[in-house]
Amino acid sequence: MEGYRETEMCVRCAGGCCRRQPGHCLPSEFESAQTVREAVVSGKYTIVLLLDSQIMARVVRPHYKEPGRRVGCVFLQADGCELQFADRPYGCRMLRPRQRDDELCTPEGISIAEAAEMWEQSGYLPPLSACSIPGR
Ligand code: SF4
Ligand code: SF4
Secondary structure: OOOOOOOHHHHHHOOHHHHHOOOOOOHHHOOOHHHHHHHHHOOOEEEEEEEOOOOEEEEEEEOOOEOOOOEOOOOEEOOEEOOOHHHOOHHHHOEEOOOOOOOOOEEOOOOHHHHHHHHHHHOOOOOHHHOOOOOO
């Protein structure tokens, strides 16, 4: 399985990435529009709109631990991620942990913006026009 597993640095860091934002999924991690719908209805996953001058597209990823503050990941527990490595979102598996405290962890592979374009092309999401956009 492609990706980076937790390191000693991750144990010390106690999931800093997971306490900020969940990693992004790819459409290939879901079988159909129905699977996506069920995942969202379960409350474990959500559809996030990326919206800036460069992009207006949605991506599926785990829901926030604290939806009101839009932080954290619902799958993060006191002893780490409750998902098996192979079941974790692509964006989680592809975050390369830093090796030293003064470095940054590095997202590799398909970026969240590229993943969002893939989601818009997938046919697994409802029409963008059917979604409400916060603040509009
Ligand atoms: S990938 Fe980086 S931010 Fe995430 S737990 Fe490991 S060291 Fe911390
Ligand atoms: S799915 Fe697991 S690895 Fe990914 S952000 Fe959530 S707790 Fe972290």
